[in-house]
Amino acid sequence: MVRLESVGLRYGRADSPGAGHNQALHDQVLHDVSFYIPGGGFRWLLGPSGAGKTSLLRLLMLAVRPSSGRLEVLGTAIERCKRRDLPPLRRRIGTIFQDFRLLPHLSAFDNVALPVRLAGRPEGQVRADVEEMLRFVGLTRRSDARPAELSGGEQQRVAIARAVIARPKLLLADEPTGNLDDVQATRLMQLLIELNRLGTTVVVATHNQALVQRYPGRALVLADGRLVQDGTDVAFAACDGTQWRGA
C-alpha cells in the first residue's frame, strides 16, 4: 500500500541526483502530490522527461524523504519513521532502475543474490533462488559475467532479476523495457503482471506508449512535478511529442 498526501520534494545540492555546482541549491521537483495505491495495485507512472517520475520513484523506494506532506509506504509513515527502521522496509521494495545500477565488480549471479543475502537467506537457498531467477531471465550461461561483459539488454535482465528475487511487496520500475527487445519486454511485463496478481504492488514509469496501450491499466500522470491525472483513461497528447496529458 502506498499513500501520498500533499507530498512535496525539494532537492538540496547534496542529495540531488546528478547535481552539479551550477544547479540551484534547492530545486522543488514535486509539488503537492497526492494519490493512493492499495496493496496489490498496479499503476503506470507517465509524464514527459523532467516531469518528476524518477523523483517520485526515489521517494517510493525510500532513497529520499519528502520535504513536505505525508508519505506512507507498506503501512509505514515515512516522515515519522526513524532512520534505523528504513532498511527492513527497503528490503520489501524491489526496484528496476533505468540505468540498471549493478555493482560492476560482482558477477551477474552475485548482483542478483544481493537482496536475498541481505534478507538473511542461507547460502544454499540463495544459490537455488538465484539460479532459478537467472534461468527465468535467460542468463543461466552468463551468471559468472560481470556487468561490463554483458550487453545493455542482459544488464537490464540482471537488474530485473535482482529486483524481483526477494518477492518484494512493492515493485518499482523505471523504464524497465528500455533496453529489451519485444520478446524480453513481453516476458518482463508478464512477470510484473504475475507478481501483481500474487499481491505485489507495482509502479512502472515509462515513455513507451505501445507498452501502456498493450497493457492498459490505471495511470498516474505527472507534469512539471505535479500529479495531473490519476485514472484509467489516459491519452498521449500530440504537442511536441514529449508531453503527456490526461484525457
Place this chain on the structure above:
Amino acid sequence: MRPSLRPAKADDLGLRRALSDRLLPLLVTAMTILAALTLAGAIAAAGLARHWRGGAATMVTVQVPDPSDAAPGGTTRAVAVARLLEMLQGRGGLGVSGARLLTEPEVGALLKPWLGVDAAALSLKLPAVFEVRMKYSSAAFAAGAAGAALAAGAAGLDAALARVAPGTLVERNGVWLSRLTGLAASLQACAAVALAMVAFIAAAVVALATRAGLAARRDAIEIVHGLGAPDRAIAGPFSARISGLAFGGSLLGLILVVPLLIGLAQVSAPFQADAAGFHSPEALLAALPVFLWVSLAALPLAAGLIGWSTAQLTVRGWLRRLP
C-alpha cells in the same frame, strides 16, 4: 539471521581495489615503529630511574677532614668515625646498612678529574672517605617515601658524626633522587603524549583512507543501501578491511623495530645493568622488561582496533547523509 553482506573476503563492496593494501599499511608500519621506540624509551627511562634509585641514591658519602688528628676518646678522627659506622651498621641504627672506607688510590681517582694529577703527587692531605649505604623498607620505596626516610636517617647520622668527629661532611646522594624521579616522570609523560599523538595520527590516516574508499565506492554503497543494507552491513566490510590492513602494517613495523630495539638496548646496557651480563643477543633479549614485550605485542592489536573503530565511525557518519 541479521541482514548482512557476505563476509569481507567476498568483497561485495569492491573494497580490495578501493582500499589499497600499499599506502595505509606502510603508514601504519611507520607509526608502529615510532610507537615502539616511544614505548621502549619510556620503559627504559622508568627502568633507569628504578635502577638508580635502588643503587646510588641510597648511598651517602662521609668525608672526614684531617683524619689523622686526635678525636675525643683518644683515637684518630678516621678511626672514631669508622667505629661509629661499624656500630650503627651492627645495630641498624639511623638506617645505616653498610659502610666502607675508600682506599687512598680510590680517593685519588675520585679527585683526579678536578686536580688533573694524582693527589699523592701533590702531597695533599686527603680526607678519609666512607661510602655509607642507607637502608629503607621496600614498602617505603614503593610508596615514594624512600627520599624522606633517607633524609631522616642522614640527618641523624650528621649529628652522631659531629659528636665523634666535628667538621665531618655528609654528602647525600639522595638529594638528586627526587630530581631523577621527576625526570623519569616527565620522560614518561612525554612518551604518553607521543603515543597519543601517534594514535591520533593513525586514526586520522585511517579516516582519510576510509573516506577515499567511500568516495571510490559511493555508487556501490548507495546501491546496497537502497537494497536495504543496514549501516552495520556496510560499515562492517570497511572495518574488516581497514583493521586487517592496519594489523598487517603494524605487524611488519614490529618485525622491523625489534632488531632496532635490541641494538639500542645493547648500546644502553651499561646504564641498565652489568654490561658483561649481555654477552649474547639471547641474554640481552631475556634482560629486556617483560612489560616492553607485552606492550610491543599489543601494538598490532591496538592498530587493528584503531583501524576498526575509526572505520566504523567514519562510515557510519558518512552513511547518515543517506536517508
